[in-house]
Amino acid sequence: MKWEPVIGIEVHVELDTASKMFCGCRVSFGDPPNTNVCPVCLALPGSLPVPNREAIERIIRLGLALNCGINPGSVFHRKNYYYADLPKNYQISQFDIPVCVDGWLDVESDRKAFRVGIERVHMEEDTGKSVHVGEGGRIHTAAETLVDFNRAGTPLVEIVSRPDLTSAADARVYAQQLRAVVAETGVSDARMERGSLRFDANVSIRPEGSETLGVKVEVKNMNSFRSLEKAISAEIERQTARRLAGERVVMETRHWDETGGITRGMRTKEGSSDYRYFTEPDLAPMIFDDSWVEAARSTLPELPGPRRERYQRMGLSPASARVLASSDPDLRRLFQDAVAAGAAPVQAAHWITGEITASLRRREASPKDVPLRGRHLAQLTQMVGEERISAGAAREVLEGVITGEGSPSQVARARNLEQISDRVALEGAVEEVLDAHPQAVERYRSGEKKVRGFLVGQVMKVTSGRADPRAVNQILTARLEG
Amino acid sequence: MPSPLLSVVAAGAALRAGETTSVELLASVLSRAEMTESELHCYLNLDREGAMEAARRADEQMARGEERGPLHGIPVAVKDNMCTRGLETTCSSQILAGYHPPYDATAVTRLRQAGAVIVGKTNLDEFAMGSSTENSAYGPTRNPWDTERVPGGSSGGSAAAVATGSAMAALGSDTGGSIRQPAALCGVVGMKPTYGLVSRYGLVAFASSLDQIGPLTRTVADGALVLQAVAGHDPADATSYAGPVPDFSAGLQRGVDGLRVGVVKELDGDGYQAEVSSATDDMLGRLASSGAEVEEVSLPLFDVALSAYYLIAPAECSANLARFDGMRYGLSIKKATAAATMAATRVEGFGPEVIRRILLGTYALSAGYFDAFYGQAQKVRSLLQEEFRNAYQQVDVLVSPTSPTTAFRLGERTQDPLSMYRSDICTIPSNLSGHPAISVPIGLDSKGLPIGFQVMAPALGERVMLTVAAEVERIAGFCALPPPALAPPTEVPL
Numbered sequence: 001m002k003w004e005p006v007i008g009i010e011v012h013v014e015l016d017t018a019s020k021m022f023c024g025c026r027v028s029f030g031d032p033p034n035t036n037v038c039p040v041c042l043a044l045p046g047s048l049p050v051p052n053r054e055a056i057e058r059i060i061r062l063g064l065a066l067n068c069g070i071n072p073g074s075v076f077h078r079k080n081y082y083y084a085d086l087p088k089n090y091q092i093s094q095f096d097i098p099v100c101v102d103g104w105l106d107v108e109s110d111r112k113a114f115r116v117g118i119e120r121v122h123m124e125e126d127t128g129k130s131v132h133v134g135e136g137g138r139i140h141t142a143a144e145t146l147v148d149f150n151r152a153g154t155p156l157v158e159i160v161s162r163p164d165l166t167s168a169a170d171a172r173v174y175a176q177q178l179r180a181v182v183a184e185t186g187v188s189d190a191r192m193e194r195g196s197l198r199f200d201a202n203v204s205i206r207p208e209g210s211e212t213l214g215v216k217v218e219v220k221n222m223n224s225f226r227s228l229e230k231a232i233s234a235e236i237e238r239q240t241a242r243r244l245a246g247e248r249v250v251m252e253t254r255h256w257d258e259t260g261g262i263t264r265g266m267r268t269k270e271g272s273s274d275y276r277y278f279t280e281p282d283l284a285p286m287i288f289d290d291s292w293v294e295a296a297r298s299t300l301p302e303l304p305g306p307r308r309e310r311y312q313r314m315g316l317s318p319a320s321a322r323v324l325a326s327s328d329p330d331l332r333r334l335f336q337d338a339v340a341a342g343a344a345p346v347q348a349a350h351w352i353t354g355e356i357t358a359s360l361r362r363r364e365a366s367p368k369d370v371p372l373r374g375r376h377l378a379q380l381t382q383m384v385g386e387e388r389i390s391a392g393a394a395r396e397v398l399e400g401v402i403t404g405e406g407s408p409s410q411v412a413r414a415r416n417l418e419q420i421s422d423r424v425a426l427e428g429a430v431e432e433v434l435d436a437h438p439q440a441v442e443r444y445r446s447g448e449k450k451v452r453g454f455l456v457g458q459v460m461k462v463t464s465g466r467a468d469p470r471a472v473n474q475i476l477t478a479r480l481e482g
Numbered sequence: 483m484p485s486p487l488l489s490v491v492a493a494g495a496a497l498r499a500g501e502t503t504s505v506e507l508l509a510s511v512l513s514r515a516e517m518t519e520s521e522l523h524c525y526l527n528l529d530r531e532g533a534m535e536a537a538r539r540a541d542e543q544m545a546r547g548e549e550r551g552p553l554h555g556i557p558v559a560v561k562d563n564m565c566t567r568g569l570e571t572t573c574s575s576q577i578l579a580g581y582h583p584p585y586d587a588t589a590v591t592r593l594r595q596a597g598a599v600i601v602g603k604t605n606l607d608e609f610a611m612g613s614s615t616e617n618s619a620y621g622p623t624r625n626p627w628d629t630e631r632v633p634g635g636s637s638g639g640s641a642a643a644v645a646t647g648s649a650m651a652a653l654g655s656d657t658g659g660s661i662r663q664p665a666a667l668c669g670v671v672g673m674k675p676t677y678g679l680v681s682r683y684g685l686v687a688f689a690s691s692l693d694q695i696g697p698l699t700r701t702v703a704d705g706a707l708v709l710q711a712v713a714g715h716d717p718a719d720a721t722s723y724a725g726p727v728p729d730f731s732a733g734l735q736r737g738v739d740g741l742r743v744g745v746v747k748e749l750d751g752d753g754y755q756a757e758v759s760s761a762t763d764d765m766l767g768r769l770a771s772s773g774a775e776v777e778e779v780s781l782p783l784f785d786v787a788l789s790a791y792y793l794i795a796p797a798e799c800s801a802n803l804a805r806f807d808g809m810r811y812g813l814s815i816k817k818a819t820a821a822a823t824m825a826a827t828r829v830e831g832f833g834p835e836v837i838r839r840i841l842l843g844t845y846a847l848s849a850g851y852f853d854a855f856y857g858q859a860q861k862v863r864s865l866l867q868e869e870f871r872n873a874y875q876q877v878d879v880l881v882s883p884t885s886p887t888t889a890f891r892l893g894e895r896t897q898d899p900l901s902m903y904r905s906d907i908c909t910i911p912s913n914l915s916g917h918p919a920i921s922v923p924i925g926l927d928s929k930g931l932p933i934g935f936q937v938m939a940p941a942l943g944e945r946v947m948l949t950v951a952a953e954v955e956r957i958a959g960f961c962a963l964p965p966p967a968l969a970p971p972t973e974v975p976l
Contacts, residue, residue, distance in 0.1 A: 039585055043805040045578065046565045046587055046684040050720045078801050080847070084820040089804030145820065147809070276847035278856060281691035281798055283720050 022049030063100025337374020504555030554597030577831025587684020604639030634664030659909025666934020681716030739773030800843030
């Protein structure tokens with residue numbers, strides 16, 4: 001029997017609002033421990049939460065970007081569990097009435113396009129951060145654990161997908177494209193290295209073709225796309241091996257061990273987590289009127305999916321459209337400016353996703369840091385099109401523009417890169433080569449036609465590679481055959 | 483020296499007339515405390531120095547003509563479940579022994595802004611869970627009318643302090659009757675305002691959807707003044723009422739002519755002390771004589787309100803008290819792991835009643851039991867609110883005894899939690915509905931113990947409630963009586 005995986009992804013997104021979800025403390029990263037704290041986020045006796053309006057506006061924006069419906073009213077719940085970095089020993093979260101429900105994200109990879117259902121997007125608060133001091137930095141070997149509450153109370157959005165994914169690779173692409181939407185809507189800096197996005201995966205397997213879902217295992221602790229993909233692969237392998245060996249899969253939560261490359265059980269009893277959710281009595285239900293939601297909708301930027309379609313309508317290939325649509329906003333602006341200045345969209349995209357991206361990466365620069373403008377790119381593509389410079393020379397011209405030597409025509413002139421297609425000049429160069437190599441001419445005329453290649457090469461050499469090879473061929477053929 | 487049994491109104495008038503000073507008023511109250519504390523134990527922490535400094539400042543301000551209103555210079559006590567900056571706040575629990583909050587509760591801030599002098603922190607049932615103040619980890623408070631009896635609870639310290647004159651007014655908190663029931667048992671006025679009218683910020687939460695801060699005073703007019711000082715919107719409490727606050731003192735003399743007074747049928751009969759019932763009936767007759775239209779109103783769900791309350795309040799408390807884990811503040815019994823530290827701290831730090839309620843609440847919220855317990859209780863609560871709304875279509879206020887009995891003996895109910903819980907049978911419905919209610923003393927039973935009369939009103943109906951309460955007070959003429967169990971104060975006030 002063949003087994004197929006069924007995967008759902010939960011993504012936690014930290015919002016980078018100015019203040020925390022339920023108090024006025026600053027949301028920050030990297031400040032000294034326990035400096036952005038107050039009675040509320042430390043859960044001192046008597047303190048009360050007050051919701052952050054900006055965070056609510058952002059989750060609505062994100063929900064709309066994910067094609068979700070916005071519940072007309074939404075309620076906070078308390079999720080009860082004891083942990084040292086959870087100051088109240090309950091997390092203010094949402095349960096049966098989240099802010100956003102029933103959306104989707106259209107995902108496109110090299111191999112295929114697919115739609116992933118979004119079950120819900122809800123608002124909650126982050127916990128503090130436990131730092132295990134001692135050998136290995138792991139909880140079971142730690143001499144002591146220190147807690148930094150700076151992160152406690154940071155607005156956290158959880159995006160729960162439907163179990164629509166069928167491979168680890170698809171899960172990775174989904175997560176990447178979801179990240180692009182998060183970044184695009186501006187609700188979070190979406191910086192992976194800061195843990196702004198964290199992933200949990202629900203993985204089960206079932207006999208191929210079956211309609212029923214298998215026993216679900218939740219895999220936690222992935223904070224990069226790579227580890228998400230690897231963890232899911234490892235879990236699918238583990239479950240498949242068990243089933244093939246005739247063992248059953250147990251419903252549980254497992255941790256991804258990055259170094260070991262395996263998922264590890266957490267020694268919790270089956271079905272033991274009971275969070276005793278109940279309505280948060282310190283917060284009134286939220287009511288969202290239509291005008292508020294529509295105002296949020298009107299501030300939505302163009303998103304990667306629709307943008308991809310627009311690029312394709314401009315003539316770009318699906319692959320090129322996909323790459324450009326999810327690239328740096330400044331690169332996309334460069335594209336639009338170049339097209340506006342007359343560049344052919346296909347050419348502009350070709351340069352941007354290829355040479356320009358590579359060049360910026362080499363110098364670890366962002367598009368904003370270099371003087372390359374849309375009109376420059378338009379001029380460059382025009383010069384190539386008119387064969388004023390060769391493709392090779394164009395790369396050099398581009399480097400010159402990027403390093404601030406001026407416009408493409410200025411760089412080409414200054415660096416002497418303009419193609420020589422002037423017939424008189426080329427005929428002179430051909431004459432010079434023929435005079436210098438009489439034996440080669442002789443061999444050609446006696447039927448050794450491949451010698452022409454050598455002679456073309458010599459012409460390119462005396463013109464420092466600037467000769468238009470096609471014109472050289474024509475002139476040379478005419479001279480040798482004539 | 484002025485009498486410590488002056489009303490806030492009278493003391494304020496004397497202050498403004500230059501006949502006394504805040505320092506003198508405080509000295510009077512403190513000397514009363516010196517005399518009574520060893521026996522009554524109203525206070526967990528008398529802040530003599532801090533209070534004296536505040537009193538001096540109040541006098542200086544007054545001398546400069548900076549008048550801050552009716553509470554300026556008045557010595558007021560605060561229940562020890564409200565945070566006071568730098569002043570130990572324990573909630574009568576071992577788990578918060580030595581805890582000094584870094585901030586003032588909003589109600590405390592407002593008292594200070596009004597010029598009030600905070601005398602100290604009063605005793606309570608641990609985390610406000612109880613009806614006798616016997617659940618204090620630091621020993622019970624005794625009733626000034628009979629020191630063998632409880633003062634009620636959980637604001638027993640505040641009620642006894644006001645009754646005996648070791649404070650001129652006090653703040654309490656009321657989750658199921660914790661202001662009104664001790665007020666009734668100690669012969670003072672106790673008011674639970676509409677939910678949301680007074681900010682809960684800084685009130686250590688017991689049951690968030692029920693908790694409300696309110697005044698304990700010797701007169702209805704004093705209660706109106708204290709409420710005025712602490713009421714109003716607070717951006718730090720998301721459940722705080724954002725509308726305008728009326729003048730609570732206006733209309734106190736209006737009388738009850740033409741007002742419709744509904745007597746709650748369910749709050750009488752079995753379990754009610756005969757003298758309490760007859761005193762209530764007597765008051766109803768006299769209200770009718772004053773022009774009120776008295777009629778009987780039935781609210782059948784009052785019979786199950788107690789059960790709903792004992793699911794909702796413990797459920798909320800089980801989460802609210804989860805933060806006391808020995809990790810950040812208060813008691814911490816260090817063990818090898820965080821989980822073991824939390825468990826040991828909580829077992830050691832909480833008293834038996836608190837643990838009982840946490841267990842009850844945890845159970846009521848657990849998977850498989852939620853619908854039958856917490857879910858069902860919430861339904862009862864909604865229906866009860868509807869029943870109240872319907873009743874208030876017919877009448878302006880509802881009335882009943884505040885407590886089915888007068889003060890009981892220490893230890894009498896400690897072995898039987900259910901009989902203790904039933905002490906709050908008359909007061910709990912107003913917490914579940916979020917409506918205001920007040921207890922006014924109307925007389926003494928044959929043992930010389932005070933009887934309280936409760937007036938309930940619809941949401942934000944404090945003014946009509948206070949009008950009726952003032953008339954009840956006038957008719958009863960009770961407030962001129964000093965508590966007899968201890969040596970009488972230097973002079974009889976009013």
